[in-house]
Amino acid sequence: MPSSLPINSRARLLLGFGIAVVVLAVWFTNRAQHEAATRAFEESQSGQGMLTAMLDQQTGLRGFALTRREEFLDPYRRGQTDFTLATGEARSLAGPEIRALIDRQVRIAEQWQRMAEREIARLRADQNAATSISETEARKRVFDRLRAVNAEVQAELEQQKDRELAAAGRLSIGLVIGISLLFGVLGFLTLESAARSARRRRAADEHSRAGQAEFTEMMQVMRDEAQAYGLVKRHLERSLPGGVVTILNRNHSDNRIAAATPVAADSPLNERLTGATPEDCLAVRLARSYEQGRGYDPLVACSICGNTAEEVTCVPSLVGGEVIGAVLVQSERPIEDHHRSRVTESVAQAGPVLANLRMLAIAETRAATDALTGLPNARSCQDTLKRMVAHAGRAVSPFSAVLLDLDHFKQINDRFGHGAGDDVLAAVGQALSGTVRASDFAGRLGGEEFVLLLPDTDQDGALEVAEKVRNAVAQIDIARVEREITASLGIATYPLDATDGESLLRQADRALYAAKAAGRNRVELTR
Incomplete structure (x- = not known):
């Protein structure tokens, strides 16, 4: 056998060995970088989880303050639990410097939670209490401090990840250079390629985290x-x-x-x-x-x-x-x-x-719907009247209001019972909904009194609608109400009869009483 391998064979062997060493070095580098990136990602997720849990608590508190309903505190309680879990996970993963920041964040969060618990207790004690602006602002300042500390945690984690990735890269380069110059050059090129990939991944991760953080924050301020x-x-x-x-x-x-x-x-x-x-x-x-x-x-x-x-x-x-x-x-x-x-x-x-x-x-x-008829209630009627009158004023267009009152409704309740009276009111609500246009508004003011708000409608148009409604009410047939159901209606038109919503309803009410005085089951215009 020859004492030495041919040059080409030695070159191939050397190249093969070099490739194996480079592959091993690259594998070691990638593994170290992957472990560092994974650890940093887990730490970042834990830190983000703490902020997300606090945002959930803030959402729950806001919902409870608006509605006074206990089920809105479910996100608040879950957020407390999630914050505790995220804090424990973050402490277990982070180093001493970051743990100090985490502890600082926890102290701020506990301060906010104490303020939140006081607010919840106050609102529970007095269901009619208004939300305290000063307390809300104070909680916001505390929450802003918490956000700032959380941002410091994320920044420190990013710097730590950069240091670990850089350390892994230096170790790999030293390993390749230590074997041979050829392996060093090859390893350097491979490492540089891996570093570029790591930077791209890091940039993509940063962009992704920033996008998710922005999305999470903006979701909290959506109105509907x-x-x-x-x-x-x-x-x-x-x-x-x-x-x-x-x-x-x-x-x-x-x-x-x-x-x-x-x-x-x-x-x-x-x-x-x-x-x-x-x-x-x-x-x-x-x-x-x-x-x-x-x-x-x-x-x-x-x-x-x-x-x-x-x-x-x-x-x-x-x-x-x-x-x-x-x-x-x-x-x-x-x-x-x-x-x-x-x-x-x-x-x-x-x-x-x-x-x-x-x-x-x-x-x-x-809160804005009458449970019996399914129509908007009195509060919603008043709000809609103000809005429609304002629109009519801007558009310089006519607007009519029609008041409807059932004739002798007390007799129906006295003779056939309040259950039958409720059936009549519900049937009137259906008749109104099925008669008016989609752009019109029908609501129940209370008792047996209803209102129709008709935009872009003059006296003649309102009279036509009112007659249709009167006929629709007259056709109502309730099995246990053995009598005819009729209604009297009064019409007032803006700006002919009044120039504001309150006056318009008063004029329509005068016309309604005129209809009752004239024999009921009829429609009257404002005189």
């Missing part, structure tokens, strides 16, 4: 569901290049699922969502994500988003174990895993806020 739905759509479409996001809302009372955000006119979703029920959406039915694409052909296709050539991800929105809707993402390009994770994370963050906004909307609707 429509605003919140629009924010979720804009946030995800900004994060998913080429993706189209549709928010699906589950309506329990009508057993329907419908789009809560605009859908393109030529989209097949319009037809598929017509008359759709929650059972038609597999993500809602199964309470888990539904996916289609990337070569995956589901055994059962979704009736709403299945059987298309697009990539699909549909994530249900679960709050307290209940599915309140779903977020549907459609894309002509493959949806990457990190984009799917972004959708899942965003839906989870938005769910509690959307649920709270929905509960607030329901509470506001109930």
